[in-house]
Amino acid sequence: MISLRGVTLVYPNGVRALDRIDLEIEKGTFVFLVGHSGTGKSSVLRLLYREVKPTAGTVVVDGIRVDRLRKSRVPALRRHLGVVFQDFKLLNEKTVWENVAFALQVTGAHTRDVMRQVPRVLDLVGLSHKSRMYPNELSGGEQQRTAIARALVNNPKLLLCDEPSGNLDPTNTTEIMELLLRINLKGTTVVVATHNQAVVDRMRRRVVRLDDGRIVTDEERGYYFLGLGQTQVLSG
Amino acid sequence: MDWGKLKFFLGEVGRNFTRNAGMQATAIGTVTVTIILLGAFLYVRGLMMHLSTEVFNQIEISVYLSESATPVQTAALRTTIARDRRVRSVQFVPKKEGLKELRRRMGGQVDTSLLTQNPLPDKLRVRVRTPEDVSRVAAHIAKLPGVSTINYGQDVVARLMQLSSVLGKIGIAIIATFVVIASIIISNTIRLTVFARRREIGIMQLVGATNAYIRLPFICEGFLDGLCGALLALALLAIAKVELMPKLSAALPFVRLGAASIDVWQLALELLLVGGAVGALASWVSVGRYLRV
Ligand SMILES: Nc1ncnc2c1ncn2[C@@H]1O[C@H](COP(=O)(O)OP(=O)(O)O)[C@@H](O)[C@H]1O
Ligand SMILES: [Mg+2]
Numbered sequence: 001m002i003s004l005r006g007v008t009l010v011y012p013n014g015v016r017a018l019d020r021i022d023l024e025i026e027k028g029t030f031v032f033l034v035g036h037s038g039t040g041k042s043s044v045l046r047l048l049y050r051e052v053k054p055t056a057g058t059v060v061v062d063g064i065r066v067d068r069l070r071k072s073r074v075p076a077l078r079r080h081l082g083v084v085f086q087d088f089k090l091l092n093e094k095t096v097w098e099n100v101a102f103a104l105q106v107t108g109a110h111t112r113d114v115m116r117q118v119p120r121v122l123d124l125v126g127l128s129h130k131s132r133m134y135p136n137e138l139s140g141g142e143q144q145r146t147a148i149a150r151a152l153v154n155n156p157k158l159l160l161c162d163e164p165s166g167n168l169d170p171t172n173t174t175e176i177m178e179l180l181l182r183i184n185l186k187g188t189t190v191v192v193a194t195h196n197q198a199v200v201d202r203m204r205r206r207v208v209r210l211d212d213g214r215i216v217t218d219e220e221r222g223y224y225f226l227g228l229g230q231t232q233v234l235s236g
Numbered sequence: 237m238d239w240g241k242l243k244f245f246l247g248e249v250g251r252n253f254t255r256n257a258g259m260q261a262t263a264i265g266t267v268t269v270t271i272i273l274l275g276a277f278l279y280v281r282g283l284m285m286h287l288s289t290e291v292f293n294q295i296e297i298s299v300y301l302s303e304s305a306t307p308v309q310t311a312a313l314r315t316t317i318a319r320d321r322r323v324r325s326v327q328f329v330p331k332k333e334g335l336k337e338l339r340r341r342m343g344g345q346v347d348t349s350l351l352t353q354n355p356l357p358d359k360l361r362v363r364v365r366t367p368e369d370v371s372r373v374a375a376h377i378a379k380l381p382g383v384s385t386i387n388y389g390q391d392v393v394a395r396l397m398q399l400s401s402v403l404g405k406i407g408i409a410i411i412a413t414f415v416v417i418a419s420i421i422i423s424n425t426i427r428l429t430v431f432a433r434r435r436e437i438g439i440m441q442l443v444g445a446t447n448a449y450i451r452l453p454f455i456c457e458g459f460l461d462g463l464c465g466a467l468l469a470l471a472l473l474a475i476a477k478v479e480l481m482p483k484l485s486a487a488l489p490f491v492r493l494g495a496a497s498i499d500v501w502q503l504a505l506e507l508l509l510v511g512g513a514v515g516a517l518a519s520w521v522s523v524g525r526y527l528r529v
Contacts, residue, residue, distance in 0.1 A: 049442070078443060079443070089435070091439065105244045106445035107446075111239070
């Protein structure tokens with residue numbers, strides 16, 4: 001599903017955010033990207049949805065050479081993946097329903113599809129009964145579930161989450177993680193960048209650890225801190 | 237037709253359009269001023285053109301024959317002039333006719349009964365096909381044998397041509413300036429809307445909307461700005477026409493203003509299109525600049 005080979009990312013201001021990264025992620029897996037703030041987690045995700053281009057190396061997402069993608073093809077790539085952020089990125093003047101439908105409407109979807117897909121994803125995230133509410137009438141967890149519904153409304157095979165629980169309390173965090181897990185079990189590949197130790201330790205999924213723009217460990221059923229469980233360093 | 241799609245799109249445009257009322261009003265106002273100037277200019281130019289053709293059509297070359305010219309010579313001269321392809325008609329006016337004509341034209345102002353002898357020579361009245369040829373044709377005729385003098389209101393023609401060309405240039409300069417000002421203000425308005433909606437644009441890009449799609453509502457907004465401005469200008473121009481034209485006609489009785497066949501509907505349509513186009517173009521540029529970043 002995802003393949004990064006020798007990827008280096010230097011931002012225009014000269015910051016070397018990623019340094020010769022190699023990373024393979026199989027279809028249908030659930031992967032945590034962990035590491036201190038500023039180690040390049042968001043940068044990895046940005047490469048995948050083509051917010052930035054690598055300075056060197058190749059980026060392949062679902063068979064698409066993202067590093068070589070022409071600008072005019074970027075919208076097509078983004079329709080095949082969903083992205084979720086810490087700050088939800090919802091439109092406050094639109095209802096839950098409208099926020100979710102927005103992703104379809106602005107890509108020119110038929111009303112028929114909007115009417116079919118929006119209820120499906122709202123049901124999936126458990127917000128059918130709040131579809132007429134506005135974001136500021138919802139809890140943080142509900143807002144994030146709205147954002148997830150929007151990310152999923154195009155039926156993507158890949159869901160990218162950048163600190164999805166960064167603004168949430170533990171209860172809401174658990175709720176969101178369980179939702180992401182359910183989504184993953186339905187076959188969607190899920191990549192979560194986080195520095196929430198509790199979540200990572202409880203879920204026991206693949207953990208890719210970044211430090212200063214490099215992948216230092218990659219464990220199949222890892223913990224947040226290296227060495228808490230049986231560790232299996234695959235690269236570094 | 238997918239009505240849901242259309243409704244969503246129009247809703248987005250409408251929301252933008254009503255959000256920034258102050259800026260929107262400024263943008264519309266500048267378009268209004270621009271279109272009023274443009275409309276007034278085009279209208280006045282239409283009148284001027286009408287006037288010019290009226291004057292030009294009345295232009296005739298009076299070819300006064302020398303006293304010594306025999307009827308045979310006169311006939312030969314007439315044929316020569318008539319053969320010139322630039323000439324529309326040649327008419328012989330004997331001196332008696334000439335005097336009558338003069339009396340008619342002067343009305344009661346001149347007492348021609350005092351004249352004991354007809355002072356006018358025989359003449360040929362020559363009309364040309366296109367007004368621009370008049371001076372060249374006149375110069376050509378002047379050199380022919382049997383011609384004494386020639387008169388065609390040289391200075392009137394020259395001044396009229398000069399005036400319309402100068403007015404045309406000034407008008408175009410003023411309008412160009414205002415088109416530029418209106419474009420800048422509209423594109424600023426759109427930039428503000430773009431800025432106010434940058435979150436929304438970011439989300440659109442994230443979920444895979446194309447730049448063309450993102451652009452469209454803004455283009456529509458600019459187009460609406462231009463169209464509203466033009467409509468307002470048209471209303472004001474229409475009022476001005478109704479109020480001013482009778483007074484103008486009264487002040488200039490010898491000019492048959494009413495006879496000017498200016499197609500006001502076509503002019504109105506053109507002004508609306510100009511307004512809309514200026515708006516759409518200005519916003520195209522300003523959103524384009526944002527999206528490229
Ligand atoms: N747009 C940017 N321009 C310049 N430097 C950036 C930009 N985004 C991130 N960085 C830098 O790149 C490094 C990695 O950032 P990031 O990928 O956001 O890390 P993380 O998500 O792990 O906190 C940091 O040093 C950060 O300052
Ligand atoms: Mg980050």
